[in-house]
Amino acid sequence: MRYTGIFAVMVIALLAACNTRQASVDQATASITKEDLARHVQVLASDEFEGRAPASRGEEKTINYLIDQFKKLGMQPGNGDSYLQEVPLVEITADDNMQLVISGKGKPLIFKYLDDFVAGSPHVTETVSLKRSPLVFVGYGIVAPEYGWNDYAGLDVKGKTVVVLVNDPGYATGDSTLFRGKAMTYYGRWTYKYEEAARQGAAGVLIVHQTGPAGYPWTVVRNSWSGPQFYLQSADSGKSQSAVQGWITLESARQLFQAAGQDFDVLQQKAARKGFRPVPLPLTASITIHNTYRFSKSYNVIARYPGKDRADETIIYTAHWDHFGINPTLEGDSIMNGARDNATGTAALLELAEAFSKLDYPTRRSVVFLAVTAEEQGLLGSAWYATHPIYPLNKTVANINMDAMNIFGPTKDITVIGLGYSELEDVLRQEASAQGRYLRPDPEPEKGYYFRSDHFSFAKQGVPALYAKMGVEHIEKGEQWMRERVDWWVKTHYHKPSDEYDPSWWDLRGMEQNVRLLFRVGYRLADSNWFPNWREGTEFRAKRDAMMQHN
Structure with missing residues (x-):
């Protein structure tokens, strides 16, 4: 009986400890409030x-x-005795006094910076130029052996400028057997387009912007790719990347393809099918970008519990x-x-x-x-x-x-x-x-x-x-309202000066809910x-x- 009593006392003590511990977790969870989130x-x-x-x-x-x-909050420094981790960057700002000139047999097309295209260079140098660089349409610009896909097959693009579609063939066709169907793969991201073009030796890259496949309107591209741009410092000063990286509007792309004697919509459809082969365009691209650059340091902030x-x-x-x-x-x-x-x-x-x-x-x-x-x-x-x-x-x-x-x-x-x-x-x-x-x-x-x-x-x-x-x-307004509200926010505020804190309509109950969950x-x-x-x-x-x- 004595051992039974001791065991019972131990069980009670254990349950009490568990309850106390759980109460501590609950109290910590409750400390996350929408008011504190709003303040920060x-x-x-x-x-x-x-x-x-x-x-x-x-x-x-x-x-x-x-x-x-x-x-x-009593958090320890996360990097030895420091709260900082240095990240070596180079900041490159392109002079906005630039134009993209597309030349062929007829009258040259002259595209205006920001309205028709954006461009920059990751090369750490004061001047970067493309002079009559031959244009090639490479579809989605993807090399994916696991999907049996190679948009650069049999093509040498050294010194040339590739014109690339955003997203991937799965999205374009809705075919679940192509890549991941409607779900974008990494092959669809703009970062991949630039990386693959560089691996292929392209001098320039122009991504055709379309709001649906990109996931955002032209204003986001315009605002995000103008002004100072940052890159990680590299031993080769960015020379392993294509000299010019840019986007062109859909309207500009249509003009470009028409000047080449091609139908953009027809080639876009062909690019989404297996067996597509790149199409050289009887046009050249010329652009000069004047850069100012500075090497800088930025910091990750790290704290530790x-x-x-x-x-x-x-x-x-x-x-x-x-x-x-x-x-x-x-x-x-x-x-x-x-x-x-x-x-x-x-x-x-x-x-x-x-x-x-x-x-x-x-x-x-x-x-x-x-x-x-x-x-x-x-x-x-x-x-x-x-x-x-x-x-x-x-x-x-x-x-x-x-x-x-x-x-x-x-x-x-x-x-x-x-x-x-x-x-x-x-x-x-x-x-x-x-x-x-x-x-x-x-x-x-x-x-x-x-x-x-x-x-x-x-x-x-x-x-x-x-x-x-x-x-x-x-919870209160349903799914349709939420989808419409988010779409409105993206079109109105995403990557714009108007992305500001506005207590008149911000409702941080959902944020509080999610932070507590995480x-x-x-x-x-x-x-x-x-x-x-x-x-x-x-x-x-x-x-x-x-x-x-x-x-």
Whole structure:
């Protein structure tokens, strides 16, 4: 009887400890509030922060604010005794006094910068020129052996300029047997188009903009690819990339193809079918770009919540702190405040750090809060971290990324970009269910969101990454209202000076809902010994399996 009594006392004590621990987690979760999120967004997206461009006064204000907040929360420096990781950049600004001249048998076509095309150069030099560079239409500009696809087959493009379609054949045809059907693959992203053209030796690249396949209107291209552009510093000063990288409007492309004696719509249809072969165009492209450049340093901001018995294993939350700064080509308001994109994600990072600081019992693993730079310039800050990690990738349990969060109100669902990719979704599903919510796939897979934010830098290196966005089934107003509202925001505010904090209509209840959810997911991972993996058959699984053999 004495042993039975002791056992009963132990059980009661254990249950009490569990209840106390759970109460601590609940209290930490409740510390994430829409009021605190709004407060951080209002600061980060203010005109005082000048649009948070890398290597600017706005960056200084941003990283100082983040460091100050992390210190107040008791977070440790994440890089030795520093909260910073240096990211070496080069800033290149093209003189907007340029024109693109297309020559052939008839009268030359002269395209106007910003209205008809945008262009720049990653080459670190004062002047870059294409002089009568032969034009070649290479369809989607894809080389994908696993899909039996090669748009450059039998073609030498050295010294030439390739004209490329955005997205991939699966989107164009809706054929589920081509690539991934409507869901964009990495082969559809503009970054891939430039990378492949460079591998092929092309002197220039012109991507034909179309709103549907690109996922955004021309104004986004115009605003995003004008003004200062950032690149990671390289030993060859960018010379391994094509000398000129640009976009042309659909109307300009139609004029170009007509001048070449071709029908754009007909060639676009042919380009989406297997067996397509590149089409040389009897035209040349000429352009001169005058650059000013400066080498600079930007910074990822890193804070750490230390774990207990498995402290060398980390869960990394990410959000990019940067936006486009001040765009001198714009009349009137030229500050690109980036309130939703991505002061919201940065604010969420701070709220998550605060929530972990409220825990009465430390988690087994460490949690890292990584605010990365230069996402808007091609995921540069996260790419630098993922290839120069402070915490070993084989000890990195997961990445949880936050970008352009929900400002429209609470939802019954939560969207997982890349649903079906990793086992992290199992934890997310359980915690979402506890909120009375369900997971749904990306309703717009053709826009390639999986490749457009910082989790992708971790995925490419094999680290399981979760990118959960706002849902689309608004609790009070329904799905149609939510879709229309988001579409309105993209057309009206995305990558424009008007992306500002506006308390008159912003509804951060949904953001609060999602940040609390991501806290519970991160906590579950941080207080366990489980290493999630990619699903079988995903392109990142082999790399993860290989690195984990060293654990």
